[in-house]
Amino acid sequence: MTAPVPNTVAWFQIGSDQPEQVKTFYNGLFGWSFLSDPNFNGNYDLVTYPGNPVPQGGVARMHDSEANHAIFYVLVTDVAATVATAETLGAKIQVPVTTTPNGLIFAELRDTSGNHFGVFTPATS
Template structure:
């Protein structure tokens, strides 16, 4: 498996107040597999058929207003990326957050109001 390049889209997330239904939908449509994330409550990891490495996740949303589909970009430094985004007119939706395993992520609004995420992987 090759290491993804920085500043590229390497993860996606679907948020749903009906995670079982969207898992059934995407599983039936594309053959995706789902497993609970051991490092995050209310989050299921998505793996593609024939792959052992997750490529995305299903976030369990509290209600339909929080449903979403977004992409995440691998970056070297989440805080520096947020500062650069703000200087270019972006807004921080979710400040840097560290998961149990050390992955750091944040969500940003671009200048058109689109929500996307940035993250640095957990240390190995």
């Protein structure tokens, strides 16, 4: 597998208040597999595709159906700089620049049409 290059969609997330049901759906439809992410205390499952053992997405557990969502994330080299540029182009910040305990840096935005998307820089090994 080739590593994703900057400025490409490299991750997705599905948020569901019924995560087991949505995992069963995507497993049956596409053959996706799921593994609990140890960094999120059982609240996030990593998604892998048949033939590709590297996670490419996740399923987040939501508290109610109002929070259900599907979102894509673009790999960038500098999350803060990308967010700043996006704001000058008219984007609205949905989730500010955040660093997780394992070093992943991400932010979520709304584009000029109101579409929700994210940007991220992976944790360094």
